[in-house]
Amino acid sequence: MPDRDHDFIRACRREPVGRVPVWLMRQAGRYMPEYRALREKHSILELCRTPELAAQVTLQPIQRFDLDAAIIFADILLPLEGLGVGLHFAVGEGPVIENPVRAPEDVAGLTSFDPVVDLGYVLEAIRIVRRELEGRVPLIGFAAAPFTLASYMIEGGSSRQYLLVKSFMYQHPQVWDRLMRLVREVTRDYLAAQIEAGAQAIQMFDSWVGCLSPDDYRAYVLPHSRWVLEGLAEYSVPRIHFGTVTATLLEDMKQAGGEVIGVDWRIPIGRARGIIGPDFALQGNLDPAMLLAPRELLVRQVREILEEAGAAKGYIFNLGHGVLPPTPMENVDAVVETVHSFLG
Amino acid sequence: MPDRDHDFIRACRREPVGRVPVWLMRQAGRYMPEYRALREKHSILELCRTPELAAQVTLQPIQRFDLDAAIIFADILLPLEGLGVGLHFAVGEGPVIENPVRAPEDVAGLTSFDPVVDLGYVLEAIRIVRRELEGRVPLIGFAAAPFTLASYMIEGGSSRQYLLVKSFMYQHPQVWDRLMRLVREVTRDYLAAQIEAGAQAIQMFDSWVGCLSPDDYRAYVLPHSRWVLEGLAEYSVPRIHFGTVTATLLEDMKQAGGEVIGVDWRIPIGRARGIIGPDFALQGNLDPAMLLAPRELLVRQVREILEEAGAAKGYIFNLGHGVLPPTPMENVDAVVETVHSFLG
Numbered sequence: 091m092p093d094r095d096h097d098f099i100r101a102c103r104r105e106p107v108g109r110v111p112v113w114l115m116r117q118a119g120r121y122m123p124e125y126r127a128l129r130e131k132h133s134i135l136e137l138c139r140t141p142e143l144a145a146q147v148t149l150q151p152i153q154r155f156d157l158d159a160a161i162i163f164a165d166i167l168l169p170l171e172g173l174g175v176g177l178h179f180a181v182g183e184g185p186v187i188e189n190p191v192r193a194p195e196d197v198a199g200l201t202s203f204d205p206v207v208d209l210g211y212v213l214e215a216i217r218i219v220r221r222e223l224e225g226r227v228p229l230i231g232f233a234a235a236p237f238t239l240a241s242y243m244i245e246g247g248s249s250r251q252y253l254l255v256k257s258f259m260y261q262h263p264q265v266w267d268r269l270m271r272l273v274r275e276v277t278r279d280y281l282a283a284q285i286e287a288g289a290q291a292i293q294m295f296d297s298w299v300g301c302l303s304p305d306d307y308r309a310y311v312l313p314h315s316r317w318v319l320e321g322l323a324e325y326s327v328p329r330i331h332f333g334t335v336t337a338t339l340l341e342d343m344k345q346a347g348g349e350v351i352g353v354d355w356r357i358p359i360g361r362a363r364g365i366i367g368p369d370f371a372l373q374g375n376l377d378p379a380m381l382l383a384p385r386e387l388l389v390r391q392v393r394e395i396l397e398e399a400g401a402a403k404g405y406i407f408n409l410g411h412g413v414l415p416p417t418p419m420e421n422v423d424a425v426v427e428t429v430h431s432f433l434g
Numbered sequence: 435m436p437d438r439d440h441d442f443i444r445a446c447r448r449e450p451v452g453r454v455p456v457w458l459m460r461q462a463g464r465y466m467p468e469y470r471a472l473r474e475k476h477s478i479l480e481l482c483r484t485p486e487l488a489a490q491v492t493l494q495p496i497q498r499f500d501l502d503a504a505i506i507f508a509d510i511l512l513p514l515e516g517l518g519v520g521l522h523f524a525v526g527e528g529p530v531i532e533n534p535v536r537a538p539e540d541v542a543g544l545t546s547f548d549p550v551v552d553l554g555y556v557l558e559a560i561r562i563v564r565r566e567l568e569g570r571v572p573l574i575g576f577a578a579a580p581f582t583l584a585s586y587m588i589e590g591g592s593s594r595q596y597l598l599v600k601s602f603m604y605q606h607p608q609v610w611d612r613l614m615r616l617v618r619e620v621t622r623d624y625l626a627a628q629i630e631a632g633a634q635a636i637q638m639f640d641s642w643v644g645c646l647s648p649d650d651y652r653a654y655v656l657p658h659s660r661w662v663l664e665g666l667a668e669y670s671v672p673r674i675h676f677g678t679v680t681a682t683l684l685e686d687m688k689q690a691g692g693e694v695i696g697v698d699w700r701i702p703i704g705r706a707r708g709i710i711g712p713d714f715a716l717q718g719n720l721d722p723a724m725l726l727a728p729r730e731l732l733v734r735q736v737r738e739i740l741e742e743a744g745a746a747k748g749y750i751f752n753l754g755h756g757v758l759p760p761t762p763m764e765n766v767d768a769v770v771e772t773v774h775s776f777l778g
Contacts, residue, residue: 250592253723253758260727300679303699303721305738335644337681338701355647357682377647379597383604394649414597 098158102328104404111158112429116412117151144215166234172208174201190246194265205283213287220288231289235296236274236314252301274314278321293330300335319347340365354410360398371404381417392428442502446672448748455502456773460756461495488559510578516552518545534590538609549627557631564632575633579640580618580658596645614658622665637674644679663691698754704742715748725761736772
């Protein structure tokens with residue numbers, strides 16, 4: 091099927107759809123037994139770095155659920171390896187950046203990045219998935235937004251208060267700017283390479299941006315996010331711009347661009363629509379924890395979101411963040427069925 | 435000085451003030467060498483449980499900075515000991531609840547709570563501080579809001595995704611209601627006892643509430659927070675209702691009550707004022723990380739907040755969350771001086 095006929099692509103472009111499209115962030119993951127089986131034999135990085143395995147994982151949820159898009163299996167931190175800061179995943183502790191950027195002079199030591207050289211395995215996985223999908227559903231590529239990637243580089247891993255990155259921004263604004271210019275180029279090049287390899291839409295994840303005030307977002311982040319999104323405009327594929335805890339940042343995220351704005355559950359979807367207006371598509375925003383609720387409550391919440399979203403045009407159903415490991419698979423089915431049976 | 439003449443109390447009541455009042459959440463803490471000196475000899479729980487030491491810590495920032503209010507040194511989790519779930523602080527890891535509430539039947543096993551018996555040491559510390567302050571500045575008492583306390587009981591400590599508490603709420607709404615009725619009574623009784631011991635204002639911390647959607651806040655939290663705040667109305671002391679990540683919850687937090695609504699830095703203070711309207715005082719909202727910035731940037735940000743807040747009436751300057759351990763003390767001075775020299 092040509093891209094333009096898929097409900098997911100049509101919704102991104104605010105064209106009428108047959109059914110409301112639905113996909114789920116982290117739709118391939120630990121809640122699926124077939125994923126856990128692979129993880130028993132391979133680390134996350136091995137799965138990412140082996141195109142056949144990454145492709146297999148990408149397709150697992152597509153084979154099991156009636157989803158409207160696939161998203162390539164990868165990790166937002168993969169570009170860090172090419173930048174020379176080192177990356178591994180500690181058991182039960184998440185990502186560890188081995189040589190974080192702590193002092194201004196560390197920025198000069200970062201190595202240059204070429205997505206074809208450094209992340210060729212992701213591009214190859216994209217090509218495999220496209221072949222195997224045979225046009226059944228579109229494939230989404232993704233990357234971290236510059237702020238989220240730069241924050242990881244400075245914090246060195248997960249963070250609760252983002253003190254190191256904020257101190258760095260406030261104390262060394264010029265070096266921060268240099269770092270963000272480097273990171274935004276990596277992000278743009280990586281997303282462009284994914285599109286050239288076959289990604290039919292891209293999502294830019296600014297997962298950590300909600301730790302900032304709107305003033306700081308405008309001063310330290312917005313120009314760089316905009317630069318990435320503008321740099322991808324020539325490809326004419328839908329660009330999804332997503333973050334969490336962004337209720338007060340949506341006006342500015344709009345300015346940074348994208349065809350689709352993705353929001354989390356903290357903002358009612360109708361209110362998000364009021365802020366982003368009619369010129370953007372909207373994606374979201376069920377609390378992933380709601381998939382741990384009894385089915386009746388879950389289905390009611392999905393329906394409320396659909397009704398409030400004005401789901402007929404320019405709307406893609408998704409969670410407000412990734413699927414959680416304890417999610418029962420029958421609840422994923424319930425979500426997909428409820429969305430698809432919704433008559434706006 | 436009678437309570438009614440203090441700028442802090444007047445601002446809570448939206449009466450004209452001589453200067454904009456300022457105090458800082460966690461104004462007694464690790465950033466002060468005199469606090470660190472005490473912590474070398476005593477654990478957090480020892481400091482809390484020894485009224486003379488808790489009083490001494492409470493007064494440390496008052497002796498050093500020109501703050502407009504003291505806040506009793508304690509921990510929001512202290513009531514958990516009386517409830518029989520056990521509490522200790524693991525080195526470098528924060529609070530650990532020894533017997534968390536994981537199953538519905540665990541709620542029945544909670545023991546009954548009497549603030550005078552279980553937290554008499556906090557009440558005694560309040561009496562000591564009041565004597566030593568001799569009316570120089572008012573003393574604020576505080577407690578966790580029911581949601582935040584119940585969440586800790588279920589999560590068993592710090593949490594990133596609040597999965598256990600959300601699952602509990604969704605799967606066992608009636609037991610959740612029972613738990614919240616128990617916890618709200620603890621919270622109300624504890625705050626009432628603090629007022630009776632001498633606290634001249636109280637703050638209810640709903641630090642974790644920002645993980646919820648507005649719908650969930652209304653369904654699972656609001657009635658219980660309102661019950662606590664209404665139950666304290668008879669004392670006629672200002673009630674500050676604070677939470678973080680509450681940009682989309684402020685309308686509902688208003689409904690739950692309090693004279694003062696406290697907000698974090700994620701929402702511009704003028705926008706928070708627009709939502710809470712003229713009938714509440716407002717407290718906040720500098721990002722605590724901004725105290726790690728160069729002085730010039732810090733002072734500029736403080737001034738912007740003051741200008742935007744409409745600081746002449748019904749406004750108390752504070753951070754959006756607690757003072758951070760790496761904060762330089764001269765930056766606390768800079769904040770206090772900038773606030774006090776502001777001419778609305």
